[in-house]
Amino acid sequence: MKTKMNLYAGKLLVVDLTTKKITTEPLRRDWLKEYRGSWGLALRYYWEAVSPQVDPLSPENQVVIMTGTFTGTLVPMTSRTCLVSKSPQTGTILESNIGGAFGPELKLAGYDGLILKGRAESPVYLQIIDDQVTLESAVALIGKGIFETEKLLEDAIGTPEAKCLAIGPAGENQLPYAIIGADAYRQFGRGGPGALFGSKNLKGIVCRGTGAVRVADMANFQQRVTRWKQENLLSEANAWVSTDGTPGTVDMTNELGLQPTRNFTKGVNEKAVGVNGDAVNRAKIGDRACNSCPMACGKFTRINGAEMEGPEYETLVVGGSNCDINELEPVIRFNRLCDDLGLDTISCGATISLAMEMNEAGRADHGLCFGDADEYLKIVSEIAHLSTPRGRELAQGSKRLAEKYSSTDMSMEIKGLDMAAYEPRGNYGMGLAYATSERGACHLRAFLPFHETPFDLDVMSREVAEGQNHNGIKWALGFCQFWGTLDFEIMADLLSAGLGESVTAAELATTGERIWNLSRLFNLRAGFSAKDDALPEKVMKRKLEKGPHAGRVFSQEDFETARQKYYAYRDWDENGVPSQQKLVELGLDSI
């Protein structure tokens, strides 16, 4: 028998839904140094298994779910676990990332990750109790929301200590912005992961793990963990995570003129006081944390009997300010509905706000108007269930909706993924980050809203690339975005202590860059090129209203300059293709 590994469980679970065959395979140790875990490792496995031309919703596509290297340990904020596949929303490579407690439970059950192949003949769920793994019928769960599904899966496995992943009606209907939920309010949120489960006839996964994660020298490891937690994580710079969580950002982006308002026509919402951090704090009845996180950014709120964990910043703005909904209660109800029925709040909010603007301009009437909370709440269920003509139209997402009504000048998506809640006309760094993100207009690859020189294209192109590389390895190790002061040295120190072997900061930085470049290679082979690293027409042509950036656009010329600077910094050619030298440097030349 092989010696047990430090930090890793040492094996993967492979589930073929077509043949119902369940196997385990040892972890590819030769890939660990180069890819480490989670995003990196999942991407490497996916690259090996699937052609970039695959139809995302076909049985030939696979889904790889992988825990972080530190997941299941006392290293703070490391419950995060990745899903890698091809996105049904964008057709690009997809990395989606979840917190909560599923990832740790999976590793404690004895698996660093799992690979899902094929398609089940009829609806099933996967049951994992340590080394007892079975596929069970989910016929009785069809049509049920995520909250009820999780409860029924826990009941079925017979332990309330189990952790679940589940899809709702939106996932079953394979909607392009369907999520996979966990712990009620945590999600694999962006890019349509719920549709991937739906396409495989997989309603959910329930897992109970009673095993252990070991480290090289527990006393030494704990000492390092405590040191970095006390000296770095619990410093003033990160305090906002505990005190306000993400809702505190509403006032900040409003002050900076970066708050998407009325479908990205204005940069300031004068009525945001109804949906800002103070409003959330007044409704707050408790603080909630992901597994092994001492910060507890989740604010559990309740208004008039509507309760949930959240809303988070993105939902408060894309589902609030951007729809001109300026009271907290409807946003809470909207968010809870999306979480239960299985919709990404960003894409759902953005599709609704697009319909509102089209209606205002007289281009299409879906019965949705800015500020009308009743219809805004009604449509969510119609989308998830495909129960009305307007629900079916919005269910296709903003890209197709805009195309249908010749309104691409109004939609705010890139590669099909709706933009998060930071206005790129007031921050060119965010514009470049959205345009070059491997999965479309995502804010989590390079996060620059508060940078001091947001229009300096030299600085921004560098910061975007560096941020993307940094988050590549940060995610791979399982860390949350919100440990904002985490650096390569701390990661290397903790990893060295956990593994019992020396890991340098420099090699971790290279791993981040390797992950980003491999994602790029996938997208190039899937047919994407520089022309797809683009901005929405609205950002380039329509002047922003209100606030410090009123009148500003991010022009085609400026954007082209920024993009070329970014490519050059990455050692990619003008078409966005990595140079041979770069690929050799990263060990990707013969992959």
Next chain:
Amino acid sequence: MKKLLFAKPDLCSGCGRCTYACSAVKEGLFQPSKSRLRINNFSLRGYSVPSICFQCPGAACQKACPVEALSRDENDVVVVDAEKCNGCGLCVAACPYGMIEQGTTGLAYKCDNCGGDPACVKECQPGALVYQEQDKEIVKVKGLQMKQRSTSGIPEQKRHALGLAVLKVGREE
């Protein structure tokens, strides 16, 4: 009065760092399922209830032990004498809170407050776990938890029952 470990569920964020810290100290591994305290998470309701050993006066586990392997130490803590424990499991059945369990060899294990310096308390950032002398506030929150006694079921079910009872009060409409 002696210091003891107490839980304040209203402050618990459900992170479970206490269970990682406990298993690291007691097992040398990160193994929450072997932790001497547990967290009952009710994610949908946004509430969590720690299950801790109350070191009960007239402890049921101690009374049930046929070989006197359980005794009370100088800190008022009920401890297991591994030499004497015969692995019969009667203590596990007797504890109304599911807070004493058996390892693979049958040996009973439970919380011993780390001999007066509990590792879980040091990891509890929200302050839901405290090590202190009993005061008025603690008597009240502890009383609510101790009221939920299970006379049957496996430890996990007993802990869950206590969690549900406390949740009902903690998340009152």
